[in-house]
Amino acid sequence: xxxxxxxxxxxxxxxxxxxxxxxxxxxxxxxxxxxxxxxxxxxxxxxxxxxxxxxxxxxxxxxxxxxxxxxxxxxxxxxxxxxxxxxxxxxxxxxxxxxxxxxxxxxxxxxxxxxxxxxxxxxxxxxxxxxxxxxxxxxxxxxxxxxxxxxxxxxxxxxxxxxxxxxxxxxxxxxxxxxxxxxxxxxxxxxxxxxxxxxxxxxxxxxxxxxxxxxxxxxxxxxxxxxxxxxxxxxxxxxxxxxxxxxxxxxxxxxxxxxxxxxxxxxxxxxxxxxxxxxxxxxxxxxxxxxxxxxxxxxxxxxxxxxxxxxxxxxxxxxxxxxxxxxxxxxxxxxxxxxxxxxxxxxxxxxxxxxxxxxxxxxxxxxxxxxxxxxxxxxxxxxxxxxxxxxxxxxxxxxxxxxxxxxxxxxxxxxxxxxxxxxxxxxxxxxxxxxxxxxxxxxxxxxxxxxxxxxxxxxxxxxxxxxxxxxxxxxxxxxxxxxxxxxxxxxxxxxxxxxxxxxxxxxxxxxxxxxxxxxxxxxxxxxxxxxxxxxxxxxxxxxxxxxxxxxxxxxxxxxxxxxxxxxxxxxxxxxxxxxxxxxxxxxxxxxxxxxxxxxxxxxxxxxxxxxxxxxxxxxxxxxxxxxxxxxxxxxxxxxxxxxxxxxxxxxxxxxxxxxxxxxxxxxxxxxxxxxxxxxxxxxxxxxxxxxxxxxxxxxxxxxxxxxxxxxxxxxxxxxxxxxxxxxxxxxxxxxxxxxxxxxxxxxxxxxxxxx
Amino acid sequence: xxxxxxxxxxxxxxxxxxxxxxxxxxxxxxxxxxxxxxxxxxxxxxxxxxxxxxxxxxxxxxxxxxxxxxxxxxxxxxxxxxxxxxxxxxxxxxxxxxxxxxxxxxxxxxxxxxxxxxxxxxxxxxxxxxxxxxxxxxxxxxxxxxxxxxxxxxxxxxxxxxxxx
Numbered sequence: 001x002x003x004x005x006x007x008x009x010x011x012x013x014x015x016x017x018x019x020x021x022x023x024x025x026x027x028x029x030x031x032x033x034x035x036x037x038x039x040x041x042x043x044x045x046x047x048x049x050x051x052x053x054x055x056x057x058x059x060x061x062x063x064x065x066x067x068x069x070x071x072x073x074x075x076x077x078x079x080x081x082x083x084x085x086x087x088x089x090x091x092x093x094x095x096x097x098x099x100x101x102x103x104x105x106x107x108x109x110x111x112x113x114x115x116x117x118x119x120x121x122x123x124x125x126x127x128x129x130x131x132x133x134x135x136x137x138x139x140x141x142x143x144x145x146x147x148x149x150x151x152x153x154x155x156x157x158x159x160x161x162x163x164x165x166x167x168x169x170x171x172x173x174x175x176x177x178x179x180x181x182x183x184x185x186x187x188x189x190x191x192x193x194x195x196x197x198x199x200x201x202x203x204x205x206x207x208x209x210x211x212x213x214x215x216x217x218x219x220x221x222x223x224x225x226x227x228x229x230x231x232x233x234x235x236x237x238x239x240x241x242x243x244x245x246x247x248x249x250x251x252x253x254x255x256x257x258x259x260x261x262x263x264x265x266x267x268x269x270x271x272x273x274x275x276x277x278x279x280x281x282x283x284x285x286x287x288x289x290x291x292x293x294x295x296x297x298x299x300x301x302x303x304x305x306x307x308x309x310x311x312x313x314x315x316x317x318x319x320x321x322x323x324x325x326x327x328x329x330x331x332x333x334x335x336x337x338x339x340x341x342x343x344x345x346x347x348x349x350x351x352x353x354x355x356x357x358x359x360x361x362x363x364x365x366x367x368x369x370x371x372x373x374x375x376x377x378x379x380x381x382x383x384x385x386x387x388x389x390x391x392x393x394x395x396x397x398x399x400x401x402x403x404x405x406x407x408x409x410x411x412x413x414x415x416x417x418x419x420x421x422x423x424x425x426x427x428x429x430x431x432x433x434x435x436x437x438x439x440x441x442x443x444x445x446x447x448x449x450x451x452x453x454x455x456x457x458x459x460x461x462x463x464x465x466x467x468x469x470x471x472x473x474x475x476x477x478x479x480x481x482x483x484x485x486x487x488x489x490x491x492x493x494x495x496x497x498x499x500x501x502x503x504x505x506x507x508x509x510x511x512x513x514x515x516x517x518x519x520x521x522x523x524x525x526x527x528x529x530x531x532x533x534x535x536x537x538x539x540x541x542x543x544x545x546x547x548x549x550x551x552x553x554x555x556x557x558x559x560x561x562x563x564x565x566x567x568x569x570x571x572x573x574x575x576x577x578x579x580x581x582x583x584x585x586x587x588x589x590x591x592x593x594x595x596x597x598x599x600x601x602x603x604x605x606x607x608x609x610x611x612x613x614x615x616x617x618x619x620x621x622x623x624x625x626x627x628x629x630x631x632x633x634x635x636x637x638x639x640x641x642x643x644x645x646x647x648x649x650x651x652x653x654x655x656x657x658x659x660x661x662x663x664x665x666x667x668x669x670x671x672x673x674x675x676x677x678x679x680x681x682x683x684x685x686x687x688x689x690x691x692x693x694x695x696x697x698x699x700x701x702x703x704x705x706x707x708x709x710x711x712x713x714x715x716x717x718x719x720x721x722x723x724x725x726x727x728x729x730x731x732x733x734x735x736x737x738x739x740x741x742x743x744x745x746x747x748x749x750x751x752x753x754x755x
Numbered sequence: 756x757x758x759x760x761x762x763x764x765x766x767x768x769x770x771x772x773x774x775x776x777x778x779x780x781x782x783x784x785x786x787x788x789x790x791x792x793x794x795x796x797x798x799x800x801x802x803x804x805x806x807x808x809x810x811x812x813x814x815x816x817x818x819x820x821x822x823x824x825x826x827x828x829x830x831x832x833x834x835x836x837x838x839x840x841x842x843x844x845x846x847x848x849x850x851x852x853x854x855x856x857x858x859x860x861x862x863x864x865x866x867x868x869x870x871x872x873x874x875x876x877x878x879x880x881x882x883x884x885x886x887x888x889x890x891x892x893x894x895x896x897x898x899x900x901x902x903x904x905x906x907x908x909x910x911x912x913x914x915x916x917x918x919x920x
Contacts, residue, residue, distance in 0.1 A: 010859075012856050013856065013859075013861065014862055015854065015864070016856045016864075017848070017856075018864075019842070019861045019864030019867050020848065020851075020852040020853075020855045020856055020860075020861055020864075020867055020870045021839065021842075021843050021848070021852060022797075022798070022799020022800070022838070022840050023799065024864050026798075026801070026865065028792075028798075028801075028802070029792075029798035040851070071767075143908035155909070160904045172817045180899075181899050182863070182865075182899055183801075183803040183809060183811055183863070183865045183866045183897060183898070183899055184801070184803070184863070184865040185803075202801065231864065232863065233801070233863045233864065233866075234862075234865060234900055235864040236899070238843070266805055267803070267804045267805060267806070473812060477915040479862035479863030479864070480864050481862075481902045482887055497807070542911025583871050597902035633858070633859040633905070634859060636859070636905070637859045637862055637900070637902075637905050639899055639900035640901065640904045640905065641862065641899075641901050642902075643902060644901075644902030644903070645902075664795070664806070666804070666806065667804045667809055668804075668806060668808055672897065672899065673902075674897060675889075675890050675892045675893045675894045675896070675898075675903040675906075675907070676891065678902060678903060678904075681866075681902060681904060682902070
């Protein structure tokens with residue numbers, strides 16, 4: 001096997017120089033001639049019928065472009081899975097941030113007053129604000145039963161296992177909403193021209209999602225809608241589906257006014273009106289033998305989807321499939337559902353349902369250990385999946401993963417056993433109680449089941465007239481390193497230097513649809529396609545006798561130049577084809593859910609100060625098997641960044657709700673970790689490789705979001721001896737629980753936000 | 756307020772930005788951030804929250820590290836200002852820019868200009884900061900991508916190689 005020259009090395013980030021010098025162009029840095037500014041008039045009640053809209057005095061309304069649902073040329077919806085979410089409320093509102101009207105004006109300082117001067121009168125309708133109220137169906141707010149989607153996953157026969165079980169362990173676990181909190185708020189510019197059609201430029205993850213939504217909303221054919229991604233200042237899933245909404249708004253204002261329109265949300269609007277991580281509730285009932293083996297279980301996984309379906313069915317699917325974790329379940333029944341509430345729709349956020357169901361599972365495993373009388377380490381050892389065994393969807397593990405070895409390594413790196421003993425001795429004499437906890441987990445890379453086949457992603461590579469090679473993908477860069485790694489892959493295959501390869505700006509007029517930049521799929525799936533397309537270029541040149549076995553980058557450039565001069569445009573396309581061994585039954589939800597899994601064991605060490613009830617994470621070991629690491633610095637950055645967000649998810653980030661509206665939509669009162677709040681996060685990779693990924697890579701981006709929260713809460717229980725089953729877990733929740741603990745054996749906290 | 760009234764309330768503000776004197780005609784209460792971005796076209800300085808929490812708009816004003824979203828234009832009159840655009844000279848990256856690039860200190864890049872300004876300020880006071888001093892010195896700048904570790908490395912590395920030179 002030849003040794004790779006470029007993949008596996010930490011080349012400079014492709015667009016890094018622009019980022020460190022301030023030259024990188026984000027949407028708010030872009031100005032078009034004659035551009036005006038847009039704003040959104042939103043609902044103020046969670047649910048009701050719109051009776052009247054009045055335009056108040058003191059404003060010269062003739063200066064404003066005003067868009068109502070009547071101005072929508074196509075269908076009033078944001079096309080995604082279903083078309084149920086309107087672009088502008090037409091007669092009814094279903095959540096307290098729903099867009100009703102749009103305004104635009106040349107002076108952006110005039111907009112806030114104008115928005116305020118518009119009053120909307122309603123006939124209010126009763127709202128639903130919790131998953132439980134939604135399940136009770138006191139009134140229907142979506143369909144007949146308030147359920148967007150439900151799944152039943154069954155393996156073996158779970159009904160007889162309760163008879164055989166030595167122990168039956170039950171638990172209920174909850175996670176709260178979490179804001180993505182990219183530092184660049186959502187923004188979009190639209191421009192419309194009767195000949196050229198519609199163009200939007202913006203901060204977004206998925207150009208072709210926006211493209212699809214705009215075609216339907218504006219009733220335009222594919223070739224008259226153009227979507228261009230600009231430098232995007234963080235996304236984390238938060239710019240997966242919402243950009244279609246803001247692009248739609250900007251487009252409607254541009255069509256109405258005949259001018260280019262820019263909409264940039266301020267932080268408050270971004271936090272309150274756009275998507276957040278789905279709140280969840282998971283119930284486990286597990287049958288266990290006396291030696292600690294799982295005999296079977298029932299898992300009920302429920303997520304709060306908010307007012308419209310958006311991506312909830314897919315978030316639910318991934319959450320449900322991950323709910324069994326990296327363990328062998330001979331028998332299991334999983335019932336999953338996404339329910340409607342009158343809150344803004346919840347959406348994609350790194351991990352996509354898996355952090356929710358894995359929090360539940362990894363807390364529950366510690367509980368099972370206690371009931372059986374085993375250590376958290378031993379209970380996991382006895383139940384780990386092994387090569388040849390099947391997951392909860394019946395997928396045979398074909399990777400040579402040894403989870404026991406991974407666990408041993410994590411224990412050694414974290415000095416787990418010694419620490420555990422030390423803390424047990426230290427804690428009785430101290431107000432600073434220390435604990436150590438772990439979580440074992442997995443994350444499936446790529447779209448679930450037949451998803452990649454449906455997507456049928458296409459990637460292009462183009463040899464340019466000047467001799468350089470350009471990667472053509474709609475896959476977007478928003479910090480992860482997409483551009484850098486895809487160029488590394490192409491350079492590696494072509495025998496070029498990293499600097500010899502370019503990548504096109506994602507622009508639907510220029511690049512094929514390589515699928516959305518989500519689901520930890522880019523390096524594995526799109527990267528593999530870049531590898532194939534690059535092979536295509538190389539083989540064409542070699543077959544024509546133009547390129548020999550070995551050549552210098554300069555020779556390659558010269559050959560490309562003369563090929564293009566002779567034959568014109570030289571493009572090599574590669575289309576995804578699902579490998580034969582990936583078979584999925586969408587009806588029964590059985591089969592190969594993912595082409596590959598990344599595997600991990602994380603260990604958290606915490607201290608809880610009983611004077612302030614503050615939890616500090618003092619040490620964190622993140623050990624994972626992610627296939628081949630193509631860029632060590634970027635990969636490490638993904639893991640540390642993900643762990644940091646997950647520490648926020650566990651300990652800091654609480655969305656305070658009041659009748660479906662976020663009450664703390666500012667950075668002053670929604671607290672994310674600062675540089676002073678995080679421990680040293682120690683990152684270790686094991687690299688087994690993966691036949692389905694470029695040079696053996698698997699997905700990395702979402703994995704680190706899954707494990708830290710349960711590892712930390714497990715460590716808190718180790719420190720305090722009190723069970724907490726909800727996150728975020730704030731100091732006041734710990735105080736309440738310890739306060740009530742006097743007299744009761746254990747207490748489940750009520751850490752989730754008020755609804 | 757109509758446009759002519761607004762126009763009358765504008766005043767001339769003289770700044771020295773990245774070594775060059777500039778005069779802008781601005782409303783006194785306009786945010787310095789907007790003066791830099793809109794009037795002077797220096798869009799390297801970013802807005803993340805508009806309320807002084809995130810540090811994306813951090814610049815140096817007379818040698819002090821400030822959030823430019825909180826500074827009214829009149830307060831900056833006569834001041835010496837350094838923004839991210841003022842660090843690299845003659846196409847050569849400033850040391851911190853180089854180490855941010857090498858260590859993975861920039862991911863999505865939106866916090867990066869403010870973060871580098873904060874780090875530049877730190878190194879100008881403490882050329883060889885300890886880990887704790889870096890942690891403290893950058894705690895006014897939020898980053899959602901990196902978990903800060905690679906930013907710390909970049910700052911420590913720049914310190915080792917010679918600080919703000």
